[in-house]
Amino acid sequence: xxxxxxxxxxxxxxxxxxxxxxxxxxxxxxxxxxxxxxxxxxxxxxxxxxxxxxxxxxxxxxxxxxxxxxxxxxxxxxxxxxxxxxxxxxxxxxxxxxxxxxxxxxxxxxxxxxxxxxxxxxxxxxxxxxxxxxxxxxxxxxxxxxxxxxxxxxxxxxxxxxxxxxxxxxxxxxxxxxxxxxxxxxxxxxxxxxxxxxxxxxxxxxxxxxxxxxxxxxxxxxxxxxxxxxxxxxxxxxxxxxxxxxxxxxxxxxxxxxxxxxxxxxxxxxxxxxxxxxx
Numbered sequence: 438x439x440x441x442x443x444x445x446x447x448x449x450x451x452x453x454x455x456x457x458x459x460x461x462x463x464x465x466x467x468x469x470x471x472x473x474x475x476x477x478x479x480x481x482x483x484x485x486x487x488x489x490x491x492x493x494x495x496x497x498x499x500x501x502x503x504x505x506x507x508x509x510x511x512x513x514x515x516x517x518x519x520x521x522x523x524x525x526x527x528x529x530x531x532x533x534x535x536x537x538x539x540x541x542x543x544x545x546x547x548x549x550x551x552x553x554x555x556x557x558x559x560x561x562x563x564x565x566x567x568x569x570x571x572x573x574x575x576x577x578x579x580x581x582x583x584x585x586x587x588x589x590x591x592x593x594x595x596x597x598x599x600x601x602x603x604x605x606x607x608x609x610x611x612x613x614x615x616x617x618x619x620x621x622x623x624x625x626x627x628x629x630x631x632x633x634x635x636x637x638x639x640x641x642x643x644x645x646x647x648x649x650x651x652x653x654x655x656x657x658x659x660x661x662x663x664x665x666x667x668x669x670x671x672x673x674x675x676x677x678x679x680x681x682x683x684x685x686x687x688x689x690x691x692x693x694x695x696x697x698x699x700x701x702x703x704x705x706x707x708x709x710x711x712x713x714x715x716x
Contacts, residue, residue, distance in 0.1 A: 441556070441704045444642070446532035447502050449554050449683050449704055452638045452645035454482045454499035459636070461486060463614040464494065464607065476517070479506045483514045488521045490604045496526040496709070501533030506540050519715045528552060528707045546710040553693055555684045555701035559646070563675040566668035569661040572630065574669040577620035582613055585620055588632040592652025612650050621669055623653075623662045630657035633666040637677055646674035646682040651692065663691075667699040 461475040461484050473486040473494075481499025488495070497514055500506050511525075518525040527546070529537060577585045589609040593600060612618055612634045623631040633651035638644065648670050653662045674682055684701055686692035697703075 441702075443532050445556065446530055446705060448640060448642035448645060448681070449556055450481070450499040450502055450530050450532075451640035451642045452647050452683055453554070453685065455638050455640055456636060456647050456649070457484045457494075457496075457498050458482050459615055459617060460484070460494060460608075460611055463611040466614055467607070467610055476513070478514055479510045480504055483517060485517055485521060488523055489601060490607070491523075491600075492526050492709075493600065493604060493608070495521065495523055496528060498528050499530070500527060501537040502530060505534045506537040508540060508544075511540060511544060515712065515715070522714050524714055525712045527710045529710055530554075530707055531705050541710045544712060546712045548708040549711040550709040551688055552707050552709065553686050553688050554704045554707060555686065555693075555696045556704045557671075557682045557684075557696075557699070557701040559671060559675045559680050559682055561675070563671045566672050569665035569668070571625055572661055572665040573624045574621055574665050575624075577622055577632075581622065584629060585613065585622060585632050586610060588622060588629050588654060589650060589652055591654050592631060595655050608650060619670075619673060621666055623666050625657050625660050625662065628657070630654050630660065631662040631666055633663075633670060635670040635674060637674070637679060643681070644679055646670070646677070646679040648682060648684045651695075663695045664699065667695060671699070 458475040461473050464473050464486055476483045478497060479500040480503030483497045484494060486494040515525050586609040590605040593605050612620060618634050618636045621633045622629055631653040634649050636647040638647050651663060651666055671682060684696045686696060
């Protein structure tokens with residue numbers, strides 16, 4: 438059974454911080470000359486890219502676990518996001534130093550959202566996943582890069598909280614660019630039905646298989662596509678020798694339900710503390 442002690446929280450947060458750092462590194466390769474950055478902050482990282490991308494590629498992760506989040510830290514990140522006309526948004530792990538709450542409250546931060554961090558131990562049983570009838574999953578080949586991008590964009594384009602087409606394409610191309618990521622396509626009766634990624638992350642706290650960018654084509658929902666993509670990625674992660682998998686999701690959304698059905702356990706829920714940009 439997975440028990441969320443502070444050491445596991447640090448490992449999951451280290452994986453998330455490394456994941457978003459790799460996102461920015463890839464974005465910089467895709468758009469040379471851009472001003473995107475990933476800046477260490479209180480043991481975590483503040484990422485900044487394009488203001489048009491909102492919080493997805495502009496927020497703070499993992500701060501306050503290794504050391505307190507200080508007023509000087511907040512000064513730095515506020516200057517960063519104020520300069521972009523964006524709110525400063527900090528996803529705070531509940532295992533962070535308790536002083537972070539006081540520091541944020543003193544400066545007028547308010548909670549505007551929550552996100553769930555899920556974990557799952559991998560075992561030998563994952564090497565032989567149950568098949569999902571009618572769904573075939575395979576790794577993306579080099580010649581299928583554009584098919585992966587189109588499938589990912591189509592799947593995310595109908596979410597409740599819609600993202601811009603530019604952001605959706607950027608996220609798909611970032612996944613293609615990352616050397617730590619294996620990508621997948623799912624097929625139903627020979628038709629592309631979904632896509633997903635698996636990042637093998639080596640953190641100072643230990644390795645983590647991070648599952649991300651999973652989507653289903655709107656015409657193929659309800660066919661078990663995400664279950665098949667989850668099973669395939671967990672099997673590959675175990676073959677890589679990884680023993681811990683992670684997924685992030687908003688509470689009660691489809692990704693959260695799929696993760697729990699696949700045996701993931703809620704490790705913790707993170708509030709997002711936000712401060713409006715300075716006028």
